[in-house]
Amino acid sequence: MPKTLFEKVWNAHIVQAADEESPATLYIDLHLVHEVTSPQAFTTLRERGLQVRRPDRTLATMDHSTPTTPRGADGIIPVTDPIAQKQLTQLVTNCAEFGIPLFQLGTINQGIVHVIGPEQGLTQPGMTVVCGDSHTSTHGAFGALAFGIGTSEVGHVLATQCLLQQKPKTCEIRVEGTLHPGVTAKDIILAIIAKIGVGGGTGYVLEYTGAAIRALSMEERMTVCNMSIEAGARAGMIAPDDTTFEWLKGRPHVPQGAVWDAAVAQWRTLPSDPGATYDLVVELNADDLAPMITYGTNPGMGIPVTGSTPAPADYSDLSQRSALDKALHYMGLEPNQPLLGHPIDVVFLGSCTNSRITDLRAAAQLIAGHKVAASVRMMVVPGSQRVKAQAEAEGLHEIFRAAGAEWREAGCSLCIAMNGDQLAPGQYAVSTSNRNFEGRQGKGGRTFLASPLTAVASAISGQVADVREML
Amino acid sequence: MEPTQTFRARCVALPIENIDTDQIIPARYLKVTDKNGLGEALFTDWRSDPAFVLNRPEAQGAGVLVAGHNFGCGSSREHAPWALQGFGFKAVISTYFADIFKNNALKNGLLPIVVDPETLLQLTSLCEEDPTTTITVDLANQQIVINDSQTVGFPIDAFSKHCLLHGVDQLGYLQDQEAAISAYEGANPQRVNTSSL
Ligand code: SF4
Numbered sequence: 001m002p003k004t005l006f007e008k009v010w011n012a013h014i015v016q017a018a019d020e021e022s023p024a025t026l027y028i029d030l031h032l033v034h035e036v037t038s039p040q041a042f043t044t045l046r047e048r049g050l051q052v053r054r055p056d057r058t059l060a061t062m063d064h065s066t067p068t069t070p071r072g073a074d075g076i077i078p079v080t081d082p083i084a085q086k087q088l089t090q091l092v093t094n095c096a097e098f099g100i101p102l103f104q105l106g107t108i109n110q111g112i113v114h115v116i117g118p119e120q121g122l123t124q125p126g127m128t129v130v131c132g133d134s135h136t137s138t139h140g141a142f143g144a145l146a147f148g149i150g151t152s153e154v155g156h157v158l159a160t161q162c163l164l165q166q167k168p169k170t171c172e173i174r175v176e177g178t179l180h181p182g183v184t185a186k187d188i189i190l191a192i193i194a195k196i197g198v199g200g201g202t203g204y205v206l207e208y209t210g211a212a213i214r215a216l217s218m219e220e221r222m223t224v225c226n227m228s229i230e231a232g233a234r235a236g237m238i239a240p241d242d243t244t245f246e247w248l249k250g251r252p253h254v255p256q257g258a259v260w261d262a263a264v265a266q267w268r269t270l271p272s273d274p275g276a277t278y279d280l281v282v283e284l285n286a287d288d289l290a291p292m293i294t295y296g297t298n299p300g301m302g303i304p305v306t307g308s309t310p311a312p313a314d315y316s317d318l319s320q321r322s323a324l325d326k327a328l329h330y331m332g333l334e335p336n337q338p339l340l341g342h343p344i345d346v347v348f349l350g351s352c353t354n355s356r357i358t359d360l361r362a363a364a365q366l367i368a369g370h371k372v373a374a375s376v377r378m379m380v381v382p383g384s385q386r387v388k389a390q391a392e393a394e395g396l397h398e399i400f401r402a403a404g405a406e407w408r409e410a411g412c413s414l415c416i417a418m419n420g421d422q423l424a425p426g427q428y429a430v431s432t433s434n435r436n437f438e439g440r441q442g443k444g445g446r447t448f449l450a451s452p453l454t455a456v457a458s459a460i461s462g463q464v465a466d467v468r469e470m471l
Numbered sequence: 472m473e474p475t476q477t478f479r480a481r482c483v484a485l486p487i488e489n490i491d492t493d494q495i496i497p498a499r500y501l502k503v504t505d506k507n508g509l510g511e512a513l514f515t516d517w518r519s520d521p522a523f524v525l526n527r528p529e530a531q532g533a534g535v536l537v538a539g540h541n542f543g544c545g546s547s548r549e550h551a552p553w554a555l556q557g558f559g560f561k562a563v564i565s566t567y568f569a570d571i572f573k574n575n576a577l578k579n580g581l582l583p584i585v586v587d588p589e590t591l592l593q594l595t596s597l598c599e600e601d602p603t604t605t606i607t608v609d610l611a612n613q614q615i616v617i618n619d620s621q622t623v624g625f626p627i628d629a630f631s632k633h634c635l636l637h638g639v640d641q642l643g644y645l646q647d648q649e650a651a652i653s654a655y656e657g658a659n660p661q662r663v664n665t666s667s668l
Contacts, residue, residue, distance in 0.1 A: 015655045016648055022630045025648055027655050029662050037547065039504035044642070053652075056666040065502055083502040090504050101665045122663050134547040134571060150549035150575035152641075160645045162652055166628060168570075198489050199541035202567060232544055234570050253663050298489050298544070318592065319488040319539030326487060416498045437493040437545060439516050 002273035005239050006170050006205045009145040009270070013128045015162055023164045029127040031157045032113045033060040033100065035091040036418070037132030041155035042094040054161045055099040059122065062088055062105045063112045065418045068381050068408040077106045077409050081420060098158070111384020111410045114138040114352040118222065119386055121251025125240035125267040130157060135352050135434065136235075137228040141221035142248070143240035143270050145205070148229060168234045169279040171204040175212040177286035182468040184362075185220035186354060186432070186451035188212065188284070189227040190292035194302035196282060201233030204280065207272065208238050212286035218247035219358045226353045227434050230299035239271035291467055293339055293430075294449040296327035297438050303339070305454060305466050311335035330438050331446050332426070339448070339464045344428045347378040347459040348441070349405075351415035351433035354452050355383030357390050359432070363452045364396040366470065367403045373462030378405035379421065381413040405459070417442045430458040472580050474638035478561060479607040480534025483524055484598035490538055491545035492572065496554040498546075509550055510557020525558075529602035536563045537594050542583075543572025552576040562608050564615075566591050577631045578641060582608060584615060584625045610636060 003011075016025040031054075038060070045052070052058060065084040071077050079085045088105065095102040103110040109120070114135050117123040123139040129146035130136060132154040139146035149163065156163055173192055193200075206228050208221075216224065221238050228236025245264050248254050255263055290304035301324075303309070309328060312335060315321040328335060349355070349363055360382065372378045380400045382388035388410050391397055397407040413421045415433035417440065423429055425444025432455050436447035448464060457467035500512040517523050524530055536555065542565040543551060552575050555563065562582035573583045586594070594617065597604045607616040610632065614624045634641060 012659075015651050020629065021633070022644075023628070025645065025651070027652070027659070030665075036501050037549070040506055040549070043505070048642075056664045057661070059665040064498075081502075087502050087504055099666075122665065124662060127662055132547055134545065148547040148571055150547050150571060150578065152549060152575065152578040156642050156645055159642060160648070160652060161656075162645055162648070164630070164641055164645065198544050199567065199569070202541065202570060232541065232569055253665075253667075298491065300489075317488075318595070319486045322486060323488045323539065418498045418501065435491075435493065435545065437491045439497050440493050443497070443516055 002276040004272040032131035036064045044155040052098040061103040066411045115383035121253035134229045138226040140225040140237040147235040171280040172278040174210040176210045184451040185223040187292045190302045198300040201231035206236040346429040348414040348431040350381030354432035364399040372404040475635040482535040483533040484537040488539035492551040495551040509554040513554040513558040544569040
């Protein structure tokens with residue numbers, strides 16, 4: 001019987017099949033760990049006298065509560081928040097005690113967990129990848145089955161390298177057509193979430209297919225898969241192809257020579273078979289897409305940048321209406337209000353959605369020769385130290401600085417506002433991150449999610465702008 | 472984990488759809504390295520409004536949260552169920568739950584109870600009209616009894632139900648599969664080795 005990409009990866013990792021009474025036991029190839037969701041799991045191991053079963057399949061980094069402020073004269077990034085310091089120290093202790101490799105703050109390999117896995121070549125097609133972080137869906141861009149887990153499950157994987165899993169359903173998201181200039185991968189995924197809603201993918205693994213997806217670079221595919229969780233999906237996947245193999249080749253952890261050739265040959269068997277069926281199919285045409293922006297307090301509240309906010313009165317369902325009403329109130333917006341021209345205070349270029357080298361290149365190219373509006377603070381936060389180093393080698397940091405933007409150290413930063421980078425109450429940000437929930441970027445802060453291109457265009461004009469007018 | 476017994480509790484309604492984990496517990500409370508005291512941070516930003524439902528006297532001691540559609544979307548933070556339990560909730564009722572939240576809740580003995588939209592609407596109205604509205608949650612029979620009169624069934628997977636009813640620890644269950652795990656490892660070559668960095 002023809003199988004989907006998901007089914008092939010799932011089947012290859014079953015340690016014990018599901019039956020009437022219990023879910024399947026799934027083997028995990030790669031477990032990524034960060035400081036925020038792991039401490040209580042290590043406590044569980046200690047309480048029970050357990051070891052980490054496979055430290056050689058586990059990797060830790062520091063990203064969420066780490067500062068992105070410039071280094072001191074000693075080359076060290078200062079941590080001034082004592083609670084964050086305690087959490088970071090705890091991670092160092094845990095990794096040392098259990099033998100887990102750790103990318104420490106400020107070292108060349110450190111960065112956002114979903115940027116460093118692929119960067120190191122640790123994320124490969126056909127693997128199972130988990131992390132105590134919902135945006136683990138990013139790694140699905142390589143044709144891996146990758147999903148976020150809670151802290152209890154982090155403990156399960158540390159101790160047994162396995163997880164108990166109910167089999168999800170499958171959904172094909174087919175995007176045909178060609179993107180217009182100024183419209184990006186970020187706009188594809190924002191349009192998908194606007195279409196199916198933040199709960200639309202619940203219970204499903206999404207597989208993105210179609211000409212517009214095949215045409216995306218690896219980094220653009222990561223942007224799309226990253227936000228699968230924002231549609232509620234368990235994971236998002238894209239079949240591996242030559243784009244995937246080209247991108248991976250030569251990275252530190254991918255095999256070389258004959259082993260590489262054998263791996264590629266095996267990876268070529270992963271794409272969904274012709275005739276394979278999905279539980280649900282959603283179709284979109286890239287030709288119809290415009291740059292997208294969110295107006296509300298979840299990533300499904302997105303519209304074309306030239307559009308207007310919806311009106312709660314148009315919704316009959318009580319909890320839908322009250323959610324929209326609350327969102328507009330929080331955002332300080334009226335029903336039927338256009339967003340174009342809305343003043344903004346901050347622009348954030350960063351996060352595991354859009355902080356890779358190609359994101360920075362595209363943004364730098366657009367901002368070169370322009371200035372960030374005097375009323376706007378623009379922060380550029382590379383996804384990893386390697387991305388930062390690469391950008392500096394290309395002189396991108398000089399372009400951003402010349403435009404008046406801040407060039408920062410690597411980390412999650414204003415995406416989650418745990419490290420002191422945050423909006424003041426009432427401030428508006430155009431952000432390339434993935435979540436616009438109330439308070440996500442600081443208590444009372446208001447987030448418009450958009451692509452790096454829309455972010456740059458808005459930074460220059462000091463208000464929500466349509467990048468197509470700059471092209 | 473303690474076994475989940477049948478319990479009776481007062482309900483409080485929060486009829487907003489897509490309540491995300493950043494609202495349940497904002498990220499700035501995630502710098503802790505244990506699970507204690509998170510109940511105080513539950514919905515902390517919304518609680519800064521004195522009129523917010525959890526600030527009302529009748530919400531104190533409530534054991535069941537009746538939420539809007541799609542509760543718990545967003546991040547994987549297990550701090551969300553820890554905070555709900557810290558406040559005193561033993562169950563949340565909605566039409567559906569985000570996958571990771573549901574998994575996290577079940578592993579901590581917080582029951583995610585799925586009902587149809589009509590029942591949710593009815594339960595919400597009942598709570599808003601009468602804050603003493605109670606439900607009895609009977610996991611063994613997979614049903615809730617509203618105000619001791621109306622019985623509504625709910626679905627739950629057999630394994631989670633078994634674990635909750637008997638206080639079975641899922642980590643222990645996985646450890647018992649040691650032989651199968653070792654066999655799998657023996658039969659499948661290791662793809663990447665993080666220790667070779
Ligand atoms: S960048 Fe944002 S979404 Fe990504 S891992 Fe960090 S906090 Fe999570």
